[in-house]
Amino acid sequence: MASLxxxxxxxxxGGGAVGENVADRAVQGGLSVLLVEHELVGGECxxxxxxPSKALLRSAAALEAARALGGxxxxxxxxxxxxxxxxxxxxFTSHWDDAGxxxxxxxxxxxxxxxxxxxxxxxxxxxxxxxxxxxAVDARHAVxxxxxxxxxxxxxxxxxESRPWTAREATSAQEVPQRLAIIGGGxxxxxxxxxxxxxxxxxxxxxxxxxxxxxxxxxxxxxxxRLQSRGVRVLMHASPVEVRREGEGPxxxxxxxxxxxxxxxxxxxxxxxxxxxxxxxxxxxxxxxAWIDVDDTLRVPGSAWLYAVGDVTHRALLxxxxxxxxxxxxxxxxxxxxxxxxxxxxxxxxxxxxxxxAVPQVTFTSPEVASVGLTAAQAxxxxxxxxxxxYALGWVAGASLHADGYEGTARMVVDVERDVIVGFTVVGDDxxxxxxxxxxxxxxxVPISRLQHAVPSYPTMSEVWLRLLETDRAQxxxxx
Ligand SMILES: Cc1cc2nc3c(=O)[nH]c(=O)nc-3n(C[C@H](O)[C@H](O)[C@H](O)COP(=O)(O)OP(=O)(O)OC[C@H]3O[C@@H](n4cnc5c(N)ncnc54)[C@H](O)[C@@H]3O)c2cc1C
Ligand SMILES: NC(=O)c1ccc[n+]([C@@H]2O[C@H](COP(=O)([O-])OP(=O)(O)OC[C@H]3O[C@@H](n4cnc5c(N)ncnc54)[C@H](O)[C@@H]3O)[C@@H](O)[C@H]2O)c1
Numbered sequence: 130m131a132s133l134x135x136x137x138x139x140x141x142x143g144g145g146a147v148g149e150n151v152a153d154r155a156v157q158g159g160l161s162v163l164l165v166e167h168e169l170v171g172g173e174c175x176x177x178x179x180x181p182s183k184a185l186l187r188s189a190a191a192l193e194a195a196r197a198l199g200g201x202x203x204x205x206x207x208x209x210x211x212x213x214x215x216x217x218x219x220x221f222t223s224h225w226d227d228a229g230x231x232x233x234x235x236x237x238x239x240x241x242x243x244x245x246x247x248x249x250x251x252x253x254x255x256x257x258x259x260x261x262x263x264x265a266v267d268a269r270h271a272v273x274x275x276x277x278x279x280x281x282x283x284x285x286x287x288x289x290e291s292r293p294w295t296a297r298e299a300t301s302a303q304e305v306p307q308r309l310a311i312i313g314g315g316x317x318x319x320x321x322x323x324x325x326x327x328x329x330x331x332x333x334x335x336x337x338x339x340x341x342x343x344x345x346x347x348x349x350x351x352x353x354x355r356l357q358s359r360g361v362r363v364l365m366h367a368s369p370v371e372v373r374r375e376g377e378g379p380x381x382x383x384x385x386x387x388x389x390x391x392x393x394x395x396x397x398x399x400x401x402x403x404x405x406x407x408x409x410x411x412x413x414x415x416x417x418x419a420w421i422d423v424d425d426t427l428r429v430p431g432s433a434w435l436y437a438v439g440d441v442t443h444r445a446l447l448x449x450x451x452x453x454x455x456x457x458x459x460x461x462x463x464x465x466x467x468x469x470x471x472x473x474x475x476x477x478x479x480x481x482x483x484x485x486x487a488v489p490q491v492t493f494t495s496p497e498v499a500s501v502g503l504t505a506a507q508a509x510x511x512x513x514x515x516x517x518x519x520y521a522l523g524w525v526a527g528a529s530l531h532a533d534g535y536e537g538t539a540r541m542v543v544d545v546e547r548d549v550i551v552g553f554t555v556v557g558d559d560x561x562x563x564x565x566x567x568x569x570x571x572x573x574x575v576p577i578s579r580l581q582h583a584v585p586s587y588p589t590m591s592e593v594w595l596r597l598l599e600t601d602r603a604q605x606x607x608x609x
Contacts, residue, residue, distance in 0.1 A: 130258040133242055133266060137163040139462055140254045140268040141275055142246045142408065145172020146448050147439030148275035149230070150455030151462075152239045158463020162239050163266060165246035165256055170230040172277055173296075173440075174448045176222050181300040182320055184218040186493050189327030193495060194558065197532035211305050211328045218300075225301070248272065248409030252434055255409070270466040271434045273458060274421060276408060278401035278440040283312075291374035294396040296321070305329050306393040310382055312369055313398035314340040316492050319352050321396060323494045326361045333362040333390055335369060335382070341498060345505065345554040347538050348498040352556075355495050364388070403441050425480040426473050427458040436462065444484045454481040476572075486551070487571045491561040496537060499564035502571045503552035508542050513551065516543040518601045522557045525596060526588035532558055539593045541567075543601065549574045555593070563590060577601065 139155045141148045144166030152162045169176050189209055195201045223229055234241050244258040252268045280295035282288060294302070299321050305328045311318045314336025326332045334340075334356065340349035340363070353363050364384070371383040372395065382390040406418045413435060415421065421429065421437035423444075429435040438458045439451035461479035464471055472478040492498040505517045522528045522537030529535055537557020544551045553567035570580065581598060585591035 130242060130244060130256070130262075130264065133163070133240070133256075133264055134161075135265075136267045136269055137161045137240065138269045138466055139163070139271050139273065140165065140246075140266060141273045142248075142254065143172070143275035143277055143404075143439075143441075144170040144230075144234075144241070145275060145277050145439065145451075146174045147277070147451040147455045148172070148273070149234070149239075150452045151273045151275060151436075151438055151459045152234075153237050154456050154459020155463050156238045158460060158467070160270065160463050160466055163242055164234065164239050165242045165244065165254065167243070167245040169225065169227040170234065170241065171227050173279075175227075175230070176225055177297040177300050179448055180221045181218050182296075182324065183493055184221040185214060185300065185324040185328070186320065188214045188217065189324070190493075190495060193327075194532065197534070197558070199533055209327060209329075214328060215303060215305075222301070242266070245407075247407060248274075248412050250412050268434065271436055271462045273427075273436040273438055273462070274405075274408065274441055275437070275439050275455070276404040276441050278403050278446060280397060281400045281402040282397050283399050285312075285369050286371050287374075288312075288369070288372040288395075288397065291372045291380050291395060293372075293380075294394050296396075296398065298394075299325070299396045299398075302394075307331060308379070308392040309333070309394050309396060310380065310390050310392035311335065311396045311398055312382075313400070314338065314349075314363075314365065315342065315398060315400065316490075318396075318398035319356075319494045320492060321398065322356055322361055323352075326356065326359050331360070332356075333364065333392065335364045335367050335384065335390075337366070337368050339365055341492065343504075344492070344498055344500060345540055345556075347540070348492075348500070348554060348556045351496055351536075351538070352492075352494045352498065359495075401440065401446055403443065405441060425475075425482060425484075426461045426471065427454055427481060428461075444481070445488045447488065447490060450481075450484065450488055453483060457481050483572060487568060489564055489568045491564060493561070496557050497560050498554070498556050499560050499567075500554040501552070501564060501568045502550070503542055504554065505540070505542050505552070508544070508551055514545040515551070516545055516601060516604065517541075518543065518597050518604065520593055520596045520600055522555065522560070522590065522593055525590055525592045527590040527592055528557065530588060531590060539597060541597050541601075543577060547574065548577050550577070550580075557590075560590070563593070566591065566594065 138160035139162045244256040256264045309330040322334045369382045374380045380395045420443035489501040523535045539555040542552035
C-alpha cells in the first residue's frame with residue numbers, strides 16, 4: 130500500500146460513486162481526505178449496475194426505435210449483433226479496470242488506500258491491505274461510511290447452492306444464456322429481462338406481485354405487455370419455493386403454483402442488502418449488517434463525527450440521489466470542520482431534503498418509465514388531498530411524430546391544498562429526458578397557475594404538460 134499519513138480530516142469508507150463525491154466535496158472545502166476501497170474505485174454503478182446495464186439496453190432500444198418508424202423501418206435489414214453489444218458494454222466498464230477513476234482521484238487531490246476498511250471505535254479506521262497487513266488511521270473530523278449494497282438472495286431452498294446470477298453476473302456475462310429465469314419483477318428484474326430478451330435469451334420473469342410494484346400501476350402494466358409481446362414469459366403473483374441445479378446442468382425452479390421451470394441461468398433480482406457486515410459498526414454502538422440511519426445532513430443521530438451516505442442508508446438506492454446526498458455531506462463535513470454555520474433547514478445547502486419529496490428515477494425498460502415524487506397511492510397514504518390527472522401521450526403531436534402508433538401515459542398528482550405537483554410519472558418510448566422538467570416543478574413547488582406560463586415548444590413531447598394542465602382545468606370545471 131502507498132504510504133499513508135496517520136491522520137486525515139475525513140476518512141471515506143467505500144469508493145463508489147457516492148464515496149468519491151463525498152471525498153471530492155470535502156477536498157474542495159479544504160479538508161484532507163483518505164478514500165478506502167477494497168475492490169474497484171467507482172463501485173457498483175460503473176462496473177456491475179447502471180453503466181453496463183444501460184449499455185446492454187441501448188442498442189436494442191435504438192433498433193426498436195428505427196423499426197417503429199415508417200421510412201426508417203425499411204432500412205433495418207439485419208438483427209441485433211449480440212456480440213457487438215457485449216463488446217460495447219465491456220468498453221463502458223473500461224474492461225473492469227479502474228485506472229481512469231484512480232487518475233481522477235489523484236487529480237482531485239484525494240488519497241486512496243486500497244484495502245478493506247473497518248471502524249475501530251471513535252474516529253479510527255483499520256485498513257487491511259491485500260497482503261493482510263493492518264494499518265490504523267485516525268480521522269480528525271469525520272468518517273463517512275459509503276459501502277453501498279449488494280444483491281439479496283432470498284432464503285428459497287436450494288437457491289444459493291444453484292450458483293444464481295446476481296445483477297453482477299447479469300451485467301458482466303460474456304455469453305447470452307439460451308434460457309434465463311429471473312426472480313423479482315422490480316427495476317433490476319424488468320430492465321434485465323428487457324436486455325437479455327433483446328440479446329436472444331428466452332426469458333421467464335417471475336414476480337411476486339405485479340411488475341414495478343413501487344410505481345404507478347399503469348407503468349408495470351405497460352412494461353409487462355411489451356415484454357410479453359417480445360416473447361418473455363411473465364409470471365405474476367408467483368414465487369419460487371424450491372430451486373435445484375445438478376453439476377453443470379440446467380437450473381430447475383418449482384413455483385408456489387406448482388409450475389416447474391427449467392433454465393440455463395437463474396438471476397436473483399429481489400432487492401438489496403446493506404454492505405455493513407465486517408465494517409466494525411458494533412465498535413461504535415451500531416448494529417452490524419443493518420442499514421445505517423442518518424439525519425438529513427447524513428450524520429448518524431447522536432454522533433458528532435460519523436456519517437453514512439448512499440445506498441447504505443436505504444434512503445434512495447440510486448446513483449444520482451446518492452451523489453446528491455454526497456454533495457451535501459461533503460459540504461457539511463467541511464463546514465462543521467471549519468466551525469461555519471450549517472444550513473440545515475429544509476432545502477438548505479447541507480441537507481438532502483429531496484430524498485423525502487422528489488426522488489427522480491428512470492427505469493430503462495421498453496417502454497421507459499420516468500417518475501419523480503409521489504404516486505397517487507403514496508400521496509393518499511401520506512394523507513394528502515390530491516387531484517390525479519392522466520393524459521395519453523400518443524395524442525400529443527410530438528409523440529405521434531416520434532414513432533408510428535406511439536402509446537404512452539403521463540400522470541401528475543396535484544396537492545389540492547398547495548396547488549402544486551407532488552408526483553409525476555410518464556411511461557412511453559424515449560420519455561427519460563421529459564423527467565427533469567417535472568423534477569424542477571416538484572422541487573420548486575411551482576404553483577399550477579404559474580405552470581400555465583411555462584410554454585412547451587411545438588411539436589415536442591413536452592406538450593404533454595400543456596395537455597395535463599388543460600385536462601386538470603377541464604376536470605376542475607366539470608367538478609363545479
Ligand atoms: C443492475 C443495477 C442497475 C442499476 N441502474 C441504475 C441506474 O440506471 N441509475 C441509478 O441511479 N442507479 C442504478 N442502480 C443503483 C446504483 O447502482 C446504486 O444506487 C449505486 O451504485 C450506489 O452507490 P454507492 O456508492 O452508495 O454504493 P456502491 O456502488 O455499492 O459502492 C460502494 C463501494 O464501497 C466499497 N466497499 C464496501 N465495503 C468496503 C470496505 N469495508 N472497505 C473498502 N471498501 C468497501 C465497494 O467495493 C464499493 O466500491 C442500479 C443498481 C443495479 C443493481
Ligand atoms: N434504472 C434505475 O434507476 C435502476 C435500475 C436498477 C436498479 N435500481 C435500484 O436498485 C435497487 C434494487 O433493485 P431490485 O429490482 O433488486 O429491487 P426492488 O426492490 O425494486 O424489486 C425487488 C422485487 O423482487 C420481489 N421479490 C422479493 N423477494 C421475492 C421472492 N422470494 N420471489 C419473487 N419475488 C420476490 C419484490 O416483490 C420486488 O418486486 C432498486 O431500489 C432500484 O432503485 C435502479
